[in-house]
Amino acid sequence: MMGDLFDSVPEPPIAEQLENLKGQLRHHNYRYYVLDDPDVPDAEYDRLFRELQKLEAQHPELLTSDSPTQRVGDQPLSKFDEVVHAIPMLSLGNVFSEKELTDFNQRVIQGLGVDQADYCVEPKLDGLAISLRYEDGKLVQGATRGDGATGENVTQNIRTIQAIPLKLIGNDYPQILEVRGEVFMPKAGFDALNERQREKGEKSFANPRNAAAGSLRQLDPRITTTRPLSFYCYGMGEISDDIALADNHYERLMGLKNWGLPVSSEIQRVNGSEGCLSYYKQIGEKRDALPYEIDGVVYKVNSLSQQDELGFVSRAPRWATAHKFPAQEELTILNDVEWQVGRTGAVTPVARLEPVFVGGVTVTNATLHNMDEIKRKGVMIGDTVIVRRAGDVIPEVVGAVISKRPKTAKEILLPKHCPDPACGADVVRTEGESAARCSGGLSCPAQRKEAIKHFASRKAMDVEGLGDKLVEQLVDAGLVHNPADLFALKLEQLSGMERMGEKSAQNMIDGLDKSRTTTLPRFIFALGIRDVGETTARTLALHFCNLKSIIDSEEEQLIEVPDVGPIVAASIHNFFRQPHNIEVVEQLVNEAKISWPIIEMSDSAIETEYSGKSFVLTGTLSKMSRQQAKELLQSLGAKVVGSVSKKTDYLVAGEAAGSKLTKAESLGITVLSEEDLLAIFNNHQLHVTDS
Numbered sequence: 001m002m003g004d005l006f007d008s009v010p011e012p013p014i015a016e017q018l019e020n021l022k023g024q025l026r027h028h029n030y031r032y033y034v035l036d037d038p039d040v041p042d043a044e045y046d047r048l049f050r051e052l053q054k055l056e057a058q059h060p061e062l063l064t065s066d067s068p069t070q071r072v073g074d075q076p077l078s079k080f081d082e083v084v085h086a087i088p089m090l091s092l093g094n095v096f097s098e099k100e101l102t103d104f105n106q107r108v109i110q111g112l113g114v115d116q117a118d119y120c121v122e123p124k125l126d127g128l129a130i131s132l133r134y135e136d137g138k139l140v141q142g143a144t145r146g147d148g149a150t151g152e153n154v155t156q157n158i159r160t161i162q163a164i165p166l167k168l169i170g171n172d173y174p175q176i177l178e179v180r181g182e183v184f185m186p187k188a189g190f191d192a193l194n195e196r197q198r199e200k201g202e203k204s205f206a207n208p209r210n211a212a213a214g215s216l217r218q219l220d221p222r223i224t225t226t227r228p229l230s231f232y233c234y235g236m237g238e239i240s241d242d243i244a245l246a247d248n249h250y251e252r253l254m255g256l257k258n259w260g261l262p263v264s265s266e267i268q269r270v271n272g273s274e275g276c277l278s279y280y281k282q283i284g285e286k287r288d289a290l291p292y293e294i295d296g297v298v299y300k301v302n303s304l305s306q307q308d309e310l311g312f313v314s315r316a317p318r319w320a321t322a323h324k325f326p327a328q329e330e331l332t333i334l335n336d337v338e339w340q341v342g343r344t345g346a347v348t349p350v351a352r353l354e355p356v357f358v359g360g361v362t363v364t365n366a367t368l369h370n371m372d373e374i375k376r377k378g379v380m381i382g383d384t385v386i387v388r389r390a391g392d393v394i395p396e397v398v399g400a401v402i403s404k405r406p407k408t409a410k411e412i413l414l415p416k417h418c419p420d421p422a423c424g425a426d427v428v429r430t431e432g433e434s435a436a437r438c439s440g441g442l443s444c445p446a447q448r449k450e451a452i453k454h455f456a457s458r459k460a461m462d463v464e465g466l467g468d469k470l471v472e473q474l475v476d477a478g479l480v481h482n483p484a485d486l487f488a489l490k491l492e493q494l495s496g497m498e499r500m501g502e503k504s505a506q507n508m509i510d511g512l513d514k515s516r517t518t519t520l521p522r523f524i525f526a527l528g529i530r531d532v533g534e535t536t537a538r539t540l541a542l543h544f545c546n547l548k549s550i551i552d553s554e555e556e557q558l559i560e561v562p563d564v565g566p567i568v569a570a571s572i573h574n575f576f577r578q579p580h581n582i583e584v585v586e587q588l589v590n591e592a593k594i595s596w597p598i599i600e601m602s603d604s605a606i607e608t609e610y611s612g613k614s615f616v617l618t619g620t621l622s623k624m625s626r627q628q629a630k631e632l633l634q635s636l637g638a639k640v641v642g643s644v645s646k647k648t649d650y651l652v653a654g655e656a657a658g659s660k661l662t663k664a665e666s667l668g669i670t671v672l673s674e675e676d677l678l679a680i681f682n683n684h685q686l687h688v689t690d691s
């Protein structure tokens, strides 16, 4: 009897099944894009999506335009229609200094006749301002800002942006709701898009803003849908008065989240100009770590009645202003191109620029990467070029302003001979490689200098007291030809050098002494084998356990090492087949007495619960250096990466941890303290030594 009862439970009607599936997909989109906290794996979302697609295909009469399957239209437009904004879209005034900020705040409090103003403060996204119109909870229009009064109807393209809901969640939203915000391209998506563009031989984009604008202005939505665009709200336009809303900007924005609209998690409330300034500094520090580009912050008087009281000057509100960060891109003149030789002989072009203030510093040199890049960017000597300096990244020339090209502009040519006059060997280019190389090998002083600098550098042998200039002097004086010669230097030889006192000479000797005790991964990395970075050096050490086995291994054995492919294997094999390299290694071990702890087979073979797990370190660690923590985690098989993402397994938070901690918490990532980390190391008999 019971069985009958259960068997006879009827399937819900198709329309109900469809609504249920759409509701689930909207919920998952909300968790993913608004809360940044998905509660199901992507595969589950895909499964529900396919189920909905199938059911809709069987019942086309029940298809609705707000279904999550209906994002991409298939009809390209011939042009965009005009949209007259019901309420004009505002522009913002700017402040560029602390003084201008306090002046802005002064005008606000004087205008309001109050002692202090409260602000809602927001990151200033560098994308494209758009207005979304929802009627009865359904997205009916997406328009660009245009001139503020009239924009373009880009609804088809807006619908392809997954972060923008086609239907709002719940039922307590106004019948008419216009939200304003920024469409932008996250940094990771931008990099991936440019890589795809290059692979296809198509034009790459100079920055995420251009990429976002170019993608949104595509007439064919099938192209826009392939572009990784996202969206955050920061304001409202026309709203019907059927629902009572909060009386301040901040709470209204938070209310938008409840309807499924994404709002940046960096938005805060602060008091007075001090609060604004401290927010500016806080976001400035986080800037590089944010997954999207921002060009400043925005301060908005929080109370809506105070906003009304202050009103507008032309189209810019008196109650809001943008505080811009120093520009990351500027124009300057490319005066010349010089060629530098790296430790593996790569000959790279360096742009000599008319000094320009960009990204907060004066830049005179920037990289041009290689000949392929020069060709792709079409840059010539004498051109007005766009220079970009973002965060701590090396400044680069992004492109040229062709309209400003002088008649005297000169083509950039790869030199035929090594630019080091003491070498002069042929410069060669191998098919399929973008780098050009000096063929001088170890007879090239420039290569030798770079190899020795690399050997002594912090992540390699970490020789204190031996700077780049000194290496150059030592090589030029003929005292040092290779890294092993460093250890044979005498105090008298050193103190005789230019600008070298006895004390600095002694410091260097002490530094060399200290560096004699090292680790096998560091030693391998220090050798400067082409294509062998820190990670590969460590993997090699743990795989082979001793230097001799690495030296003796054939390419087939090297390929068996995780992450070592045929190119890297060939580089390693080739390096150890050069008699000169073996001689230097032997000198380093036998004469300079460089040594490292023996790696037990068991160390490298152990699988730990952290093997393959991804760690991020942030904040200040008091009992160990970051480098030590990194090396010990790696010896447990863990990966240590720079930024927090959904793929991060653990965040180690030291003192004064900032944005990475906030992000990890919001993503539900396990946060460990320094004590927790020490406990992990202790459990695995790993010990932190004094550095």
Ligand code: 9MJ
Binding pocket: 090, 091, 092, 122, 123, 124, 125, 126, 127, 182, 234, 235, 298, 320
């Ligand atoms: C950006 N670009 O992030 C405004 N904006 O407010 C923020 N832009 C804005 N607010 C009024 N956060 C006009 C523009």
